[in-house]
Amino acid sequence: MNFVGKKSAGIAAAVALFLASATAASAFTACQVTDTGGIDDNSFNQTAWKGVLDAKEKLGIEGRFLESQAETDYEANINSLLGGNCDVIITVGFLLGDATKKAAEANPEQKFSIVDYAYDPVVPNILGQVYATDEAAFLAGYLAAGMTKSGVLGVFGGINIPPVTIFMDGFHAGAAYYNEQKGASVSVLGWDPKAREGLFTNNFDSLDDGRAFAQNLYDEGADIIVPVAGPVGLGSATLAAELGPDKLKIIGVDADLYLTDPERKQVYLTSITKRMDATVFDVIKQAMDGKFEGGILLGSLASGGVDLAPFHDMEEAVPAELKQELEAIRAGIIDGSITVAPK
Amino acid sequence: MSDSKTDSKTDIVIQNLLKRAAPGRGEFEDLVIVPLFAIAAALVLGALTMLATSVDPATIARSYLALLQGSVGSLNAISETLTAATPLILAGLGLALGFRAGLFNIGAEGQILMGGMAAVITGFSFPELPFYLLLPLCLLSGALTGAFYAGIAGWLRAATGAHEVISTIMLNLIAYRLIDYMLRLPFVQRSGRADPISKSIPDHAELPRLLEWIDPNLRVHAGVFLALAAVFFVYWLLFKTKLGFEFRASGASPDAARFAGIRSGMTIVLAMASAGALAGLAGSVQVLGVLDRVTPGFSAGIGFDAIAVALLGRSHPFGVLLAGLLFGGLEAGGRQMQVDAGVSIDLIGIIQALIIVFIAAPMLVRAIFPWGFRKPATVQGK
CATH class of the missing domain: 3.40.50.2300 (Response regulator)
Structure with a gap:
């Protein structure tokens, strides 16, 4: 309880701090749908979620996530976030590609971003995050x-x-x-x-x-x-x-x-x-700044989007x-x- | 139920009369009251579990509210509940039928996979057929494949005595790998993809979405009617036909059934095949109504959840219907719990498991809530 209190006080402080610079900040919500590995997989989903957490800390946004337990959950999970007032919905993983496209086309006003998928032709309300991992x-x-x-x-x-x-x-x-x-x-x-x-x-x-x-x-x-x-x-x-x-x-x-x-x-x-946290953060920032555009965001060795760890x-x-x-x-x-x- | 002037002797007589007139009273307690208390107890224990994992009470309250809202609180919620419940009800009916015949079929998962696969292959193989032929053909091929696949276990049981628990589990594993293999076959695999994913079925092979005209995100599809029809069909089959009687007789006492002239081998194969047909139908409905393609994980454990659904429904078609709806609601509501309260989806799994534990142990529920049940007549008698 005490811990939660402190934490929410911290968030409140961050939000208040941010309110000074951007008035809409406290209402901005980024939502994430994970792939089946789970949010705490030490790797793929967790890295992408870290991008939201970073944005939470630095930009004072709200973040929510939904874990997919099976492939049948993808569409349902995205759908349940549609009703949840998300400013941007980030789907994590190539396998969510079809479901994301379907939802984006049915809801052209909703901003989407997907990790590991590039649409050709570009869907105007999806920003694909892809990486030159090779x-x-x-x-x-x-x-x-x-x-x-x-x-x-x-x-x-x-x-x-x-x-x-x-x-x-x-x-x-x-x-x-x-x-x-x-x-x-x-x-x-x-x-x-x-x-x-x-x-x-x-x-x-x-x-x-x-x-x-x-x-x-x-x-x-x-x-x-x-x-x-x-x-x-x-x-x-x-x-x-x-x-x-x-x-x-x-x-x-x-x-x-x-x-x-x-x-x-x-x-x-x-x-x-593969710095999905960095690209997810960028997507959130772009959406907040009103610069969001469908297309591709590339992480490469040059941009630091992919690298070799120490x-x-x-x-x-x-x-x-x-x-x-x-x-x-x-x-x-x-x-x-x-x-x-x-x- | 008896007024206070009546002495206990007449009371027993009345009760016995009632029992004869409405044998469902004890069944009613088992079918309705036990599950209700089981759910209540599970929710309380679920709350305690959340407390133990340092979730604060406000969040717990919010998450149960979200559970309710996410399962029945809006049109979208109801649509999601029905979408999740449909395959569970169909597969659950199949398992219930098997349980009635004394067969503990664990193989619904494999039958769902095979049925769904067959439905998809039929769907994309005959795209030129009009929907009124193609859709029934897809469903039929799914059901028949499921029936055949379950029939293998039935035949093994009847011919060699191999226990169906073992053989159906093994058939599940075979089905997983068979699907992996089939999804890599050039005529099944989607062109341009290296991962195991099948071609999509043509749009006119899909089960129509019922509420698409209100909101394209509402996923509930015509499979719901199929599930409902299956409930009545299984009820009719089990309780109104000779075959159903043979199933139940074999389940109640295989020896007596055999002495009564029921061919037990045939009954086993037929019961397994009917169960498999329903599970295959569940798989078909899932791919034709929701997914429109097959991937290795598309069964998503429905076949195992359906075991719980069948047990929870006391292997009665109407019980299965209610239990399927409950599980569908838990699944849809669980999603909302995650969205609104940030509670882990795993907790829903815990609550489901708790409900099953309590239902499976009616004596436990009766012991916890003694005031919820009529006392047995023997206690009142002298």
Whole structure:
């Protein structure tokens, strides 16, 4: 009670503070519909929700969220927010693409924004947030190829959809680039960029699958694994924590998992961060400032929308030479001299 | 019920007479009063759970208000409740039918998946058919596929004695993977997509939305009438037909039924198939009325919730109807709880589970609320 009181007092203070600069601020409400991983998945949905929380703190808005428990919830959840006086509805995830479009077309006055989906042609009241994740994943692939002892890397995805496979493409291309540059022969299991086929759990919520898939890849010799499946990866991290980071390291996705998953922080070599919090915040700000427009908002390495997280505890383990090479590649990707597309 | 002058001996006689005239009195208590108290107890315990997770009382009050508003408080709420209840009622009826025949069918989830898949494939395979042929054809193929899929478990039980609990659970798992596989087949998978998602059914194969003319966001569809018709059909089947009698006789006492000349093997297969047809219909209604396509998770646990619905409805068609509406209301209201009060959707799951616990233990409810029930005659007698 006391805590809640303090918190609401804090919010009230923030709102009051903000009221001085913008009168409509206290009424502005951003609503979010999560994908099935849940709001506290340490990764995908949580990062997007952080954008709303940041806006709550800095812009004094109100924020609400609805968790989807199954795919059948998407449309219903969006619908129930339509009646809830939301200034902008943010749907999180490619799989909500159809439902978001349907709702946006039925309600042309309502502002929508979706993470990981770009509409072609553009829907005038949806702002799609998309990410050049392959740029950061390319760096991760190069790093992992430079760090592996077994010469085998592993990757698996949640569902075979573009926002997932773009991680796998970039990672694969980064490792291939390492082979090309160093004449090495590091192999990547779990994804074939040409056939567009690979390892997929077909869900974004089973930690058991995360563990089982990581075990399979580990048994095949992989010592660094990238699980691109939201909270499913936590299962892989658990396995890595049991085996010890010497035998198996994990590269996190979406958020810096070293920070969001402190219990298993020792297993994370780095994370491929996708700053959905930053783009969600931008969308809210645009909507508040009356600058909202349907279209695309791109997060890239250049804009800081995607990046490689710090190495934290592994800082010592990563050779200085490799770090320098990564910096050079980063510059190359940004100025366009290195292409991250799969060959 | 008896006036105070009547002595207890006549009282017993009257009660026995009443019992003979209206055997439903005890059933009425089980069907209506126990569930009502169970819901009340579950809501109280749910509030305590919220308190325990440091939700303040004002929010708890607001969340229960939201639960009410979100389930019956507006046209949209009622529409959502009915939309959620429709597949639960259909699948619940199927399970109830099985329970009456003594078959504990856990396989509704798999039957829903297979039925929905069949309905979608039929839908996009024959887009040139007019809606009055296509829609019934989709529903029929869904029901038949569900019946066939459940029939496998029935046949295994009848022919080999394999217990239907095991075989239906296994068939669920097979159905999950079969759907994954089928969704990757080129003729099923939506073109341009790499993820498992089926093609959409043509618009004229969809169950018409009933209130679209008021507001395009109202999702309630014609499947509601189908569910309602199914309630009466199952009632008729169970209580007015020879086949229904055979189902119930086999359920009440398989040995007696066999000695009475009822072919138990045939009855098992038929009961399972009817249950599967209803579950398959539930899946079809879900894809034809709500989703218009199949994805791996489209069954969304309806098949398991339907077990609770059937148990809650005491395996009586009208009970299933009420229980389905209740669960639909909880689902729609739960969403509103999240929106208005920010309470976790998981709490709704807890309240649902609590309701089931109380319903499954009527003695517990009677013990908690002794004043809510008539005392058994034996206590009054001398």
